[in-house]
Amino acid sequence: MERNYNVFEKNKTSLWILFILSIVFLAIGAWTSAYESMLVAASTLILTLIALQKKDSLYIPPLFIVLLTAVMILVQISNRLGSGFEVLDIASDVLIGMFTCILGLMMLLAILRSSPEFDMEHPFFISFSAFCIGTAVSLFLVMVNFWIEELSGGSENALRSFIVSMTFSMLGSLVTAAAFYFNRHNGLFEHTLNRFIKDNADVLGVQDRAKKEIIKEIEEGESSKLEFKSTLRTNLKTGEKDPRMERAVLKTIVAFLNSRGGTLLIGVADDGTILGVDLASFENSKDKFGLHLNNLIKTQIGSEFLPFLSFTMVDFDDKSVMRVACQISDRPVFLTDGKEQIFYVRSGPSTIDLHGMELLYYANHNFGKNLKKHSP
Template identity: 35%
Template sequence: MDWSHSSGENRIPTRTLVLYVSFLALDILIIVSELIAGRIDQLLLSVPIAIMLLIAIITDRKVAHVPPLLIMLMVFTLLVVVISNQFRDAHAFISIFSSILTGVCLMLMGQVVVYTMMHSSPEKEQDNKSFVYMAAFGIAMTVQLLMFVAQITYYHFQQNTEFEIWIITTYVIYSIVGALITMFLSELGVDRFIINSGLNKSMEAYTGGSYSNERAKEEALAIIASGESEKLEFKSTITTNIQTGENDKRMEKAVLKTIVAFLNTTGGILMIGVSDDGSIYGVDEKEFDSRDKMNLHFTHMISSKIGDEFFPYISFRVIDMEDGKAIIRVDCARCKKPVFLKDGKVEEFYVRSGPSSVMLTGSNLVNYVNNKSTKDKMSIVRKIEEFEE
């Protein structure tokens, strides 16, 4: 695919650019003052921050953008490290806190690198989380090790005072603790909040819309061409019954049922505005006063019928296609917690089985939720399908 684009389409907004340049200037000032003072403790964070800021400022964004939330967190951590160095002897807690935060930042930075190399995001790699964590931890610890060796070498050859290696060793240990804490928090969805929102939403804002929509359109067409499957389903509309032309709540339920089924199984992609045969029908945008109203309605559907707590597992965007048509791409990640669809006073549980969504009830539902084996879960679904046939 050709992702080429003109430079004018991908400028970072002025305010964001000013903020990043200010952060970079502050970071360089800290690096210079650190070297002048004969210390390199803060380089563990200040150097990676400088690199990430430079990438964020000058990159042509052919790959995932550096998450702004991560940059904010790293700059905040750097300031905490600077403060902790000033009060190291008087306030040991600040030093411990800054070391743990450093580990958190390095681990998140490692995850960004891994996801970027995989051209993916947290919500799409639920089944490969162990690999992502191991690779990210390896990157974080490599940075730690390099800086650890650099500090030992620097203080050994450049300083006349006695160097206490146990101090840096303690910082490294607490940083490892921070990295492990990040793994735990990532399981709770923090990585999706910090990394995924930065990789997707901010990239769309920075690219001015045209480039990101073109890329999203090409990706959508490639996905649609593969046809419906366990991880891909098409729906023609959000609310409109194409047979009658009237608004029909059953259409909304069909959309929500698919989302719930994806969340309860292995995740997947729902394309709204696409017919069963893969042709672009176009989402029923004209039923709403504006695109914003349509997005708000769709968000309310998820909030009221599925629940706000599951938004970290769901992301969607409107993609403009040819002939003035648009589709909605909904990406769903696997959720370890059971997800139910609220239908009046009844809560329904759906899972994916091939290219369709199946409702589980009674003992089948209990067995499915309690069973840890994916193979056994699928056997329960198959038995239900055979019984219904």
């Protein structure tokens, strides 16, 4: 309850910061006739007021606030310095494109998160859609700004300014969409978009949809594309940390990557009983649990395979289940065991290892041309 209260307070704080910034820049924009800044500030003010009316507050990523502030400051400076500083106009247009594209990504991920692995399987669709949303919103802002200037007297270079603004706004959206496509699981996006979805899970209904998805999977039972694991590293019989538990989880992940993909539910017994993940061995921290699993995959499978995996922690009252959605890998995946590297695949509801000619035949048959592409 205390943690939820802290998250609620953090969300409220971020919204109030946006609210105050919007009013300040709206007033400054009106005073200096910086219409573009006024449009961005007014749009943000309306969205913030709507969010503040909700019972559960939305968490706004700091990057979003920083970009918004940078856009409005640049527009103000550019407006004060005049047309001799075109580089500032270009910079503000690029930032507007980035800002609107991130807004598009937040909207898309919030909607599509009902299928936890969707963003892993359709990165191009999401990147392209976010680019389109960013371009459309930028077009609206630039077009309204164009007509305000026209009606208030205009300038000889109004049309040129319109085209230049749209060109660089689209460039900003394109750069952001491309960055998301190539680096969606790490760095900046990990701490902005993924944090946005995680901290707003209840508000966006993500948790409810994810719970229904997991319950449905449990009812279907284990199969070639679904497996349950009771624990990540604690042996439930002895209560002690046991490396064999970790290896069992990693074996399943490798097998899914090498086969047709699949879903691993950690914290669910073989009979479908929800036990919850062993958070006690991670100081009751979900973040530490996720970090440990991530490090295991990096060191024993390979960080290059993280883009094929999607992790979702779902709460069931006082218990939590980790859902690991695995895509099909485009190359053979091995599990490192000391000096050995072992190749696992799925065979019905079981995981088996392949050696010798079986391994060669399977790799050639399933990965074909990609073997040469990824060979050292």
